[in-house]
Amino acid sequence: MELELQNIINLLKIRYKSDVLMFDDGFLLKNIKHRISETQCADMQDYHRFLEKNDLEAQKLWSLFYVSYTEFFRNSLTSSVLEHIVLPSLFLGKTNLKNKELRIWSAACASGQEPYSLVMLLEELNATFTQPLNYRVFATDLCEKQINMAQKGIYSYQAISNVTAGRLDKWFVQYESVYAIKQELKQRLDFSVFDLLNDKSACPPSSIFGNFDLVMCANVLFYYTKDYRLKILDVIMNSLAVGGFLIVSEVERQFLFNAHWQEVYPQSCIFKKV
Ligand SMILES: C[S@@+](CC[C@H](N)C(=O)[O-])C[C@H]1O[C@@H](n2cnc3c(N)ncnc32)[C@H](O)[C@@H]1O
Structure with missing residues (x-):
């Protein structure tokens, strides 16, 4: 795993006292890439630096791991x-x-x-x-x-x-x-x-x-x-x-x-x- 991705994971682990690696790899990467694009960061390294200084962004990223979308009679x-x-x-x-x-x-x-x-x-x-x-x-x-x-x-x-x-x-x-x-x-x-x-x-x-x-x-x-x-x-x-x-x-x-x-x-x- 690349170092910057590992750093992001460690940051979330410390902040939320939860093992982020329990999430499916594809789901994990998709959520991080989505936030990189939304925040207009250049890459993982840039996003990690942004995340370190920004509590609200950490919350936004974390909330993506608990998608709560649902419907009546969904299927x-x-x-x-x-x-x-x-x-x-x-x-x-x-x-x-x-x-x-x-x-x-x-x-x-x-x-x-x-x-x-x-x-x-x-x-x-x-x-x-x-x-x-x-x-x-x-x-x-x-x-x-x-x-x-x-x-x-x-x-x-x-x-x-x-x-x-x-x-x-x-x-x-x-x-x-x-x-x-x-x-x-x-x-x-x-x-x-x-x-x-x-x-x-x-x-x-x-x-x-x-x-x-x-x-x-x-x-x-x-x-x-x-x-x-x-x-x-x-x-x-x-x-x-x-x-x-x-x-x-x-x-x-x-x-x-x-x-x-x-x-x-x-x-x-x-x-x-x-
Ligand atoms: C996408 S919603 C699904 C709602 C509904 N079951 C449906 O299919 O429409 C997923 C829900 O799972 C919950 N969830 C995720 N991990 C969970 C866990 N370990 N234990 C209980 N609920 C969990 C989330 O909080 C979220 O509300």
């Missing part, structure tokens, strides 16, 4: 397979069991669009059963700011662009230019801060024992190098109940092509633990 095929195949099969499986609670974890929920989309599907499915099923959804993220936003559940007009008019009407209240998630939906979710790479705890403490039927961990694995991805996948594997499901993103499907996982429907990004 339409995944959402459709979830709605029409996976959730109905989980519901039916539970109705034949003594322990009827369905347990779900959205493991990097950012500002909440992913778990709220899921709870809309769960509520709509529940409405089709005479005996509604109990379920619990735990939504976590490393970033406290994102969790605070998720708990508020207030979204801009742009943020709700994937939400159908029917769902908008049913699950949101409009206040001037923003849309707020209705209280009845909010209370179905348990939000907390949780780092998937934290060695001390294997699942969100509020969930107590894991044993999830479904874990959503989309658009996170790609941040990290192979060792860290495997660590996260291990955490998820151990938190899933037998025959549980994991949802990732399109770019992350490749990380699950092995003997431990089986995609339930081609290209769906939904994998069953085998």
